[in-house]
Amino acid sequence: MRAYIISRLLLNIPVVFLAITLVFLASHAMTDYATRRVASSLTGAANLEEAIKQVRHELGTDRALHIQYLDYIGDVLRGDLGDSLLTKRPVLTELKDRLPPSIELGILDLVVALTVSVPIGIISAIRQDSWIDYLLRFLAILWLAIPSFYLAVILLIICFKVIGWTPPLTVTAYHNFPSDPVKNLQMLALPAIAGGIATGASIMRLLRSQMLEVLRQDYVRTAWAKGLRERTVVTRHALKNALIPVLTIAGLLVGVLFSGNVILETMFSIPGMGLFLVTSIRQNDFPVVDGIVLVVAIVLVFTNLAVDLTYAWLDPRIRYG
């Protein structure tokens, strides 16, 4: 096991560098268009030409590409992601402030997704081809297709018509969970439900197919033959093994959740990283945009690594394969 961990960690280093390089290439291809946009929003220069030169110098894009690249790697490794063009504070500090709401929304999202998808996936599998199965599968197909932001709009309408209340839609102060749980959940409940249901669809489909496969195995048949109750067979024997691929997906869903969060945060004015990304793009604050994408990329690389290692720990066949 230890050898596997070490080898995976070593293999991860080039992957991290690859991710950094990709982000660098995508973001530092500072085209004329991008520079012009930044320059026009940055006053304090005599005319457009001056502004463009100033922007180029500030962002360092007037140097040769490989020098920029080496500088970039050096900065990233030291934790310096540049300064925001707007607030002049370090990008990393700005990100740290915006992290808690996003993390909370992501966790709530995942909780909703798992709460909804796991029971439905199990029921759908053990009652395969019954009318419940068809109904649930139909619902799952619908879930997969519906965009999370459309679902959020529908939930808003339903909320309004039925309860007469909506979550705050304009910018309001964010209360984190310890300080004011009610207000906090009021703000986050609807986007969490909308995002969770949309994500839950893929988990449900995967869990259902995995359960179907596992239920055909010999050891499950032995459990049935021993006369165990259905609940014991399903939970103690089948579910544990069926959940392994689901765990992989759940880990990878961290990335999907972040993308979904961008849209949901923008819709419900939740001051998290997603909304920060959108406002930074609108305000042409390039260092922040780069920084966010880079941070997400690196987090994802390490999340994938963690998922792989967990997978190997749960299923010993992987380590030696």
Added chain:
Amino acid sequence: MVGRAEEVEPSALALEWAPAKTPSLWRSLGRFMVRKPLGAFGVTVIVVLIVMAVGAPVLARYGVEETFEVPNPAYDPSSLDSGAFSPTVIDKQASPTMSHWFGTDNFGRDTYARIVWGARRTLKVGLLSLTVGTVVGILIGLTSAYFSGLVDTVVQRFMDTFQSFPALLFLLLLVTVFEPSELSLTMGLAIVSVPSISRIVRSVVLQTREMPYVEAAHLIGASHLRIMGRHILPNVMAPIIVIFTIGVGAVILAEASVSFLGFGPPGISWGQMLDTGRLFVLTSPWLALFSGGAITMAVLAFNLAGDALRDVLDPRLRM
């Protein structure tokens, strides 16, 4: 039978050994429709979408930016109130009526017309980006898996890293750096779809490479290019059709997301309509409901069609 040779009806013999007639295209289509009703539904909706996009000038009833005036109920020529000034007023946020099947939006434009015209953006971006992505993905997957070894491993790692990256973030990054035009969005979506396509192609190619007929072709001196194109490529086609169809659904969703955030190309798009519609969704939900519904139907159609195609063509891909 020993003894004298029987006179056998030549036609009887011919019938016995005649090859089976391959069913006509219509037959296969009919069978598909009956056996996979959900897939048939998906295909029908796709056809409707194509008809909508192509026949928009005829089907839409109105233009994209056309606004409509209705008599002003507060019209009072003697009053000084600005709202009573003109005899007609723009019909904003109307509910569905016979003249506006889906109602109007906040500028008084007919929602049904805008949805029909919006089908063009959806289909254009969706189909074009995935076509480009598929071609590139096939090239990469085919060559990398065929000439396996260090190159293959490196390319695979590259694709894996790229695939775990959230597509929306990458698209937003592209949008900031390049001008948000249909071209940049299409190229961005194509790039994002390449890794999953190349992975499927690669797995098929790795299997096909070991087949005896490939080895035989190699032995009689077929060039690598010929083997790849003539022997391996046809096996790739069936999974590719499935991935393509399901991929269009994902790409449509991505395009809607980017437009919803306001970073899409200028011009009419369902995602952008949904964004506008949600601003007054509590008073006049029609714009939001119908534009979001259009997006959902399109994604649903491609997903259903892709699922059904997969069941028919290659159940091994079943998830």
